[in-house]
Structure formats: structure tokens, C-alpha cells
């Protein structure tokens with residue numbers, strides 16, 4: 150049996166970041182990954198580093214994580230390709246603009262000032278190539294984007310330098326607590342540690358179920374497409390208001406288009422599939438906003454398997470059914486930005502018992518009778 154202080158199940162960004170932050174505190178950590186690090190959502194997402202548009206309980210976490218993104222090189226020696234492009238939510242009608250106005254007023258009433266209401270003129274100054282029908286929007290200046298595969302592997306390398314072991318092709322089939330040790334069984338070995346973190350993305354629900362905790366988590370196949378190269382025309386990362394959109398142009402000229410577009414998630418076979426008909430809708434939004442892209446070809450489309458939870462908030466929590474068991478999963482299509490910060494909070498929760506920001510809104514027993522304690 151291979152021993153550690155902490156076992157982490159899942160080598161996505163939340164697993165690698167949590168492992169890094171725990172190793173930094175001196176813990177001996179082993180990460181068990183069923184496929185390879187960054188194989189799923191954490192390596193194939195849109196790379197949006199976005200505080201903009203978050204549910205209220207996530208905002209303090211997102212603002213804390215945002216500061217880590219801006220100082221990433223100091224923390225882990227690389228920046229994951231982070232570009233502080235700003236993110237701009239586009240209003241295309243008076244109704245959209247009113248929704249933006251109400252959102253910013255709601256945030257300001259709570260003391261948050263990171264989302265700024267902007268008028269049509271400002272939108273056109275920020276993005277001169279955009280279609281003239283826009284009516285305004287919301288601007289989050291310190292947001293941006295990064296490269297997901299590179300970021301997740303940057304955390305992995307930083308954790309490895311601190312002694313963390315990453316074992317790939319190591320699917321955990323069974324978890325159980327024997328005495329004061331957690332045991333994780335895989336087809337290629339048995340692992341043991343005092344503490345266990347389940348950060349297995351869309352596959353986490355089945356592991357929680359093994360200790361009797363039921364979470365309303367469901368997998369979705371989120372889709373993206375990337376276009377051929379085109380001359381630079383857009384600097385910020387764009388979001389829609391009345392219709393779904395997430396859109397950015399990389400320095401190499403390609404444009405990545407998404408916006409929580411749901412394809413097909415095949416959880417047992419561990420992959421996502423593209424639904425091309427649904428992709429067309431998103432392409433249309435883009436060509437409405439940037440008519441000059443009408444003839445641009447799409448190079449590639451893909452779908453990643455992501456964990457969604459009924460109330461659109463993740464589970465970041467100690468188990469209520471067993472001691473020394475922790476969860477961090479269910480990031481509902483927005484967990485990339487949160488990865489660096491949530492890893493730190495999870496390390497505080499697991500090593501100190503007290504995170505520096507409240508995680509009450511993300512407790513595993515918030516689903517009422519859904520969570521059974523035994």
C-alpha cells in the first residue's frame with residue numbers, strides 16, 4: 150500500500166491547484182488521475198478568466214482567485230498564458246441593457262464594484278469592429294483569458310517541484326475509511342492517507358455516493374469551436390446578455406467561440422460529443438455581432454465533460470458523513486477561473502479546518518434530504 154498525508158482524486162485544475170497549495174504547506178500529496186492530467190474540462194475549456202456574471206456567493210472566491218491569476222508567475226513560475234484582456238458583456242437591445250443596469254445595481258448594493266455599466270459609445274471604443282446595433286454592456290477590466298491545458302499543467306509542475314506525485318491512468322474504483330486512514334483502490338494499486346479530496350469533476354457524484362452522500366450533480370458535454378486565423382479585430386473577451394456567447398480572439402488570430410453550448414456527455418466512456426446543429430446557433434450570434442466573419446471557416450469543434458449541480462453552485466466542502474473527507478467539484482461551466490483560488494481555500498479547509506473565505510454556500514449538505522449522514 151502506498152502512503153501519503155493526502156490523496157487527491159482527479160488531476161483537473163481543482164485537483165492540481167489543491168495539491169499545489171497543500172504541498173506548499175508541507176503535506177505529502179499523491180494525485181490519482183484516471184486518464185491524464187488536464188484530459189477533461191480543465192484542459193479543453195474556453196480559458197475564460199471571468200469574475201463577470203458570477204452568482205453572488207461565488208464573487209468573493211472569484212475576486213480572490215483573480216488576484217492569484219494576476220500574480221501567477223510569482224506563485225508557480227509560469228502564468229498559464231494569462232492575458233488580462235478584460236471581459237465585456239454585450240447588450241444588444243434596450244431590454245438587455247436594462248438587465249445589465251439591474252445586475253450592476255444589485256452588485257453595488259452588495260458592495261461589489263468589479264462590474265461597470267458601460268454605454269454604447271464605450272463599447273464601440275473598446276471594440277470598434279462590433280456591429281452598431283449594440284446598446285451598451287458591462288465591463289470587467291481585470292478579467293481575461295488563459296490557456297487551460299498549459300495552466301493545469303503549470304500547477305501540476307509546481308506541485309511536483311514540491312514533492313507531489315501524479316499517477317495517471319489510475320482510476321479510483323472504491324474509497325473507504327479504515328480506522329483513521331482513507332483507502333483508495335485502483336486496478337493498479339491501493340493508496341492510503343489520513344485525508345482524502347474528491348475533485349473528480351463530473352465523476353465525483355459516484356464517489357460521494359460511496360460514503361452515502363447524494364449530490365444532484367449531472368454531466369453535460371460543453372462545446373467550443375475554433376476558427377481559422379483572421380487579422381486582429383477584437384481585444385477583449387466577449388459575453389452575451391440576451392443570448393449565450395463567449396468569444397475571444399487569440400494572438401495567433403484564431404477565434405474561440407462558446408457560451409455554455411450543450412452537446413453530449415458520455416460519462417461511462419469518458420468523453421464529450423459535438424452537436425453541430427446547436428453550434429450553428431452560436432456561430433450566428435457571432436456573425437450578427439461581427440458580420441465580417443461570415444465567411445470564416447471553423448477549424449475544429451469539441452465537447453468537454455463538465456459537472457453541473459442543480460443550484461448552479463459547486464460543492465466545496467468537508468464531508469458530513471465521514472471525517473477527513475473533502476469535496477471540490479461541480480463548477481457548472483465556470484470553474485477554470487476559480488481553480489487557483491479554490492485550491493488555496495481547499496488547502497486551508499483540509500489542513501487548518503478553517504478557510505479564509507466562507508464556504509458555507511457550497512456545503513455538501515445544502516441539498517436538504519439529498520445528503521444522508523450515517
Ligand SMILES: Cc1cc2nc3c(=O)[nH]c(=O)nc-3n(C[C@H](O)[C@H](O)[C@H](O)COP(=O)(O)OP(=O)(O)OC[C@H]3O[C@@H](n4cnc5c(N)ncnc54)[C@H](O)[C@@H]3O)c2cc1C
Pocket residue numbers: 158159160161162163164181182183184185186187188189190191192193194195196197198199319320321322348349350351352353370371372373395407452453454455477478479480481482483484485486487
Ligand atoms: C467547453 C468548456 C468550456 C469552458 N469554459 C470555461 C471558461 O471559459 N471559464 C471557466 O471558468 N470555466 C470554464 N469551463 C469550466 C471549467 O473547465 C471546469 O469548471 C473546471 O475545469 C473543472 O475542473 P475540475 O478539476 O473540477 O474537473 P475536471 O477538469 O473534469 O477534472 C476532474 C478529473 O478527475 C478525473 N477523474 C474522474 N474520476 C476519477 C476517478 N474515479 N479516479 C481518478 N480520477 C478521476 C478525470 O479524469 C478528470 O481529469 C468550461 C468547461 C468546458 C467543458
